[in-house]
Amino acid sequence: MELIEEIKKKVEYRSLPDAFVEGFLSAELKERKLTEEEIKNPKNRNHKAVVSSVRSKLREVYGAFLLNDYRKLPELINRLDETAEVNDFVRILKAHRSTKERVKVYPFLYEQIFKITGKPKSILDLACGLNPVSYCFLGCHPEYYAYELTERDADLLNQFFMKVKIKGKCDAADLTKNGKFPKTDLCFLFKAVDTLETVQKGSVKSLLSKIKSEWLVVSFPSKSLGGKKPIPASKRKWFERLLEKKEWQIVETENELFYIVKN
Numbered sequence: 001m002e003l004i005e006e007i008k009k010k011v012e013y014r015s016l017p018d019a020f021v022e023g024f025l026s027a028e029l030k031e032r033k034l035t036e037e038e039i040k041n042p043k044n045r046n047h048k049a050v051v052s053s054v055r056s057k058l059r060e061v062y063g064a065f066l067l068n069d070y071r072k073l074p075e076l077i078n079r080l081d082e083t084a085e086v087n088d089f090v091r092i093l094k095a096h097r098s099t100k101e102r103v104k105v106y107p108f109l110y111e112q113i114f115k116i117t118g119k120p121k122s123i124l125d126l127a128c129g130l131n132p133v134s135y136c137f138l139g140c141h142p143e144y145y146a147y148e149l150t151e152r153d154a155d156l157l158n159q160f161f162m163k164v165k166i167k168g169k170c171d172a173a174d175l176t177k178n179g180k181f182p183k184t185d186l187c188f189l190f191k192a193v194d195t196l197e198t199v200q201k202g203s204v205k206s207l208l209s210k211i212k213s214e215w216l217v218v219s220f221p222s223k224s225l226g227g228k229k230p231i232p233a234s235k236r237k238w239f240e241r242l243l244e245k246k247e248w249q250i251v252e253t254e255n256e257l258f259y260i261v262k263n
Ligand SMILES: C[S@@+](CC[C@H](N)C(=O)[O-])C[C@H]1O[C@@H](n2cnc3c(N)ncnc32)[C@H](O)[C@@H]1O
Pocket: 061, 062, 065, 098, 099, 126, 127, 128, 129, 130, 131, 147, 148, 149, 173, 174, 175, 176, 189, 190, 191, 192, 195, 196, 199
């Protein structure tokens, strides 16, 4: 569909799967009831409104996390080898909003998580962003299975695993639709569940039922991005309800709250 191509002309959305963009687009077309003529005319006011509204939703679930260095990732990853140092990884982690925020707390964070779960031999990282690059802070050497939305991001992470000789693999998947995952000791779902619910309401319940890992580690921002205002606990109630009778503990960092759930 031509509208999808038009929406994907913005460089940060170029690698998104067409089917993913189409999900937002068809909802928007339905709501605004565009005529065939309006759909075909890029100069039409309603046509422009649809393109801009879909792009703004894509920004909310994907584009907003990418920082300046994201474009340099192929080069930054290509430079890595087995002798890479912490600073090389930190530069990469700073290309994504979520990992940038965690850079200073990773050693503390993983130590606190593993105090509860024990050190993992295998990790599943869903909607992973650049979090697999924090491997150097784990303090152990698990096998690493990661999933992200686009082929481009999955390819980059596979190259990262290869360059630094980590036994890891990243697959591209829209987690609101697909998912058959390896059974691992831990499953990370860092800052991902709110995003997945925005893409598809109800998708997290179905995703959780597909995860066979021993432990789930699910995080939420505890402060708003812009104003750094505290986010009330009531915003996470929907997720706690999904956990039903499962037991959990909380680990907190300055800006993020982690549920450590026995699955
Ligand atoms: C807030 S970021 C968190 C990234 C990472 N988990 C972290 O905390 O460092 C949300 C991530 O979800 C990914 N994402 C959004 N929709 C997705 C979908 N339908 N399937 C898989 N991943 C998705 C985005 O590309 C983005 O990397």
